[in-house]
Amino acid sequence: MSGIESKRVLLATITILFWFAQYVYIPFLTPYLLSLSITATVVGVIVGAYGVTQLLLRIPLGIITDIVGNHKIFIIIGTFLAGISSMMIILFGSPAMLFLSNALSGVASSTWISFTLLYSSYYDRSEGTKAIGLVTSLQNIGILAAFLLGGIFSAQFGSRSLFILSFVFGMAGFILSLFIKPETAGRTNVTATSLVKVMKDKKLLIVSLLGGFVWFLMFGTIYSFTTSTAKELGATGLQLGIIYVLFSLMNIIGSYFVSTKASRNLSEKTNIALGFALLAVYCAGVAVAPVTIWFFPLQIVGGFGAGTLTAILMAIAVRNFDADKKSTAMGFYQSVYSLGITFGPIVMGILVDHFSKIFSFSVMAIIALACSIFVLSMYKFSVLFKEV
Numbered sequence: 530m531s532g533i534e535s536k537r538v539l540l541a542t543i544t545i546l547f548w549f550a551q552y553v554y555i556p557f558l559t560p561y562l563l564s565l566s567i568t569a570t571v572v573g574v575i576v577g578a579y580g581v582t583q584l585l586l587r588i589p590l591g592i593i594t595d596i597v598g599n600h601k602i603f604i605i606i607g608t609f610l611a612g613i614s615s616m617m618i619i620l621f622g623s624p625a626m627l628f629l630s631n632a633l634s635g636v637a638s639s640t641w642i643s644f645t646l647l648y649s650s651y652y653d654r655s656e657g658t659k660a661i662g663l664v665t666s667l668q669n670i671g672i673l674a675a676f677l678l679g680g681i682f683s684a685q686f687g688s689r690s691l692f693i694l695s696f697v698f699g700m701a702g703f704i705l706s707l708f709i710k711p712e713t714a715g716r717t718n719v720t721a722t723s724l725v726k727v728m729k730d731k732k733l734l735i736v737s738l739l740g741g742f743v744w745f746l747m748f749g750t751i752y753s754f755t756t757s758t759a760k761e762l763g764a765t766g767l768q769l770g771i772i773y774v775l776f777s778l779m780n781i782i783g784s785y786f787v788s789t790k791a792s793r794n795l796s797e798k799t800n801i802a803l804g805f806a807l808l809a810v811y812c813a814g815v816a817v818a819p820v821t822i823w824f825f826p827l828q829i830v831g832g833f834g835a836g837t838l839t840a841i842l843m844a845i846a847v848r849n850f851d852a853d854k855k856s857t858a859m860g861f862y863q864s865v866y867s868l869g870i871t872f873g874p875i876v877m878g879i880l881v882d883h884f885s886k887i888f889s890f891s892v893m894a895i896i897a898l899a900c901s902i903f904v905l906s907m908y909k910f911s912v913l914f915k916e917v
Contacts, residue, residue, distance in 0.1 A: 537651050539709065541667050543608065544644055546702035548671030550611040551634060553679040553698070554618075554691035556773045559753050560760055567624060569754075573878025576753050578628045580744075580870030582635035587867055588728075590639050591860015600643035601709045607640030608706050612699025615692040635867075641668075642859045645843065647709075661844040662788030666781050669836060673777035680770025727857045733846055735907075737865035739801065740842045742900050745869030746808050747835055749877035749893055751776050755815055755824070758886050764821045775828035776835075783836020787844070792837075798904055800841055805901035807834025809894045816890035 562572045594603060614633040617626060645664050652660040682690045727733070756769050764772070783804075786792050792800060811831030818824060846862035847855045880889035 533651055536710065537648070539705065540604075540644070540648050540651070541664075543604065543702045543705050543709075544648070544664065544667045545671035545674065546698050546705070547608050547611055547637075547644070548668050549675040549678075550608075550615065550695045550699035550702065551638060551675075552672045553675035553695045554615065554688070555752060556676060556679065556756055556769055557683055557688050557691065559757050560769075562624075562627070563757055569878040569881045570875075571624070571878075573753065573874040573876075575624065575628050575631060576748070576874040577871045578631040579635040579638070580748065580867045580872075582632045583639045583867035584864055584871055586636060586639040587642065587860045587864035588857070589860070591642055591856040591858070591863075594643060594646075594856035594860070595854060599711055600647040601706070601711045603640040603643040604647070604709060605703065605706045607637045607643070608699055608702035610634070610637035610640075610699075612696045612703060615695030615699065619689065619692045619696075635870075639863075642856055642863060644668075646847070646855055646859060649847075657848055658841070658844040659788040662784055662786075662840045665784035665787075665836070665840040665843065669777055669781040669784055673774060673781060676770060676773040676777055680767065680774075683770075684766055727850065727854050728861050730850075730858075732849070733858055733861060736842050736846045737862045739900060739904070740839075740846070740862060740866040741869040742896065743804075743808070743835065743838045743842065743869065744866045745873040745876075746812065746893055746897055747873065748870045749873035750812055750815065750890065751828075751831065751835075753874040754877050754881060754886070754889070758815060758818075758890075759821055759824050761886075762818070762821050764824070768821055768824075772824050772828055775825055776832040779829050779832025780836035780839075783833040783838075784840040786833075786837060787840040792841075797841060797845065798907075800837055802901045802904040804834040804838035804841075805897050805904065807831060808838075809897035809901065810834075812890050812894035812897055816887045816894065 559572055559576060562575060563569070567575075590603065594600065610633055614630045614637060617630040617633065621630075645661065648664040648667075649657060649660040678694065679691050682694055751773075756764075756772065759769060759772060787800070795803075807830050811827050811834065814823065814827040814830070818827070843859075843862065847858045850858045877889055877893070880892060
């Protein structure tokens with residue numbers, strides 16, 4: 530195995546362990562909180578805490594990473610916090626501590642900037658979209674494994690075991706991250722003017738806004754209220770696990786699809802518009818689903834759409850920036866989509882509390898469809914979707 534291949538394998542392993550630790554207890558968090566007689570609005574705030582810290586930290590972390598020029602230290606911090614945040618849930622189970630723990634988990638996810646850019650650096654610049662598609666697939670493999678093993682552990686040992694499992698995998702990733710070879714690029718001369726120029730880039734602004742809506746839709750549905758809706762229809766713990774597994778599996782396939790020739794044969798505008806259209810179908814389907822079995826094909830549709838969107842938008846976000854500005858661009862992009870992670874479950878919780886589940890998911894479907902139409906109508910910005 531060559532040096533570059535060993536680097537890819539090591540970081541791929543760490544990436545899978547990291548996202549396993551972050552997501553292994555997610556499918557059972559919202560139903561658990563609702564079982565404590567906490568209102569849907571408060572549950573939305575707790576789940577949204579995960580996005581709050583990302584919203585606050587991603588841009589500063591991107592700037593700091595560009596200045597320091599070393600991704601290793603941030604990956605070490607991220608994997609460590611992924612394990613510690615879940616341990617806090619074991620030690621302190623109050624709603625306030627759940628909020629704090631989820632916020633700390635958000636700090637860990639803020640370091641995803643370094644995972645994506647370090648992995649991309651192991652490929653030629655011309656393979657940027659392919660590299661982002663692959664690392665996003667690795668992210669979703671970790672999430673899929675978390676849902677599979679998490680469902681088994683939850684059924685056999687209870688929900689508490691999931692937080693222990695998260696801690697173990699987080700610490701395993703932390704130990705392996707110590708063996709990453711530090712970059713040799715050194716510090717870069719990042720100025721205030723260059724930072725403002727990056728964040729005023731029209732392409733980056735538009736793509737970041739679209740990314741924000743993707744995560745708004747996902748965290749308002751699949752990662753929060755889809756499971757509680759399925760449970761109300763009589764879904765068992767095993768069925769809830771299958772729902773997440775199907776979504777994650779198709780997320781992986783969608784992310785990988787972006788790196789294939791088939792995807793490149795389509796325009797990026799078409800890929801993005803189609804992804805949002807699939808999310809619209811998913812949300813509308815959940816809104817009217819009369820029985821649990823409807824959720825299974827819907828996860829296939831929504832998962833593929835979400836996977837395609839997360840990979841392709843991230844690739845576009847950093848494509849045209851020099852190496853010393855990529856972390857800032859990625860930090861800005863991920864900070865904006867953190868708005869979606871934060872407000873998706875909060876808005877959905879408010880809608881559920883004051884209206885019906887059907888109305889709430891229908892609103893999400895309308896938002897997704899509006900994004901698809903927006904992309905198709907942006908003929909004057911067609912350069913945004915130009916293949917390079």
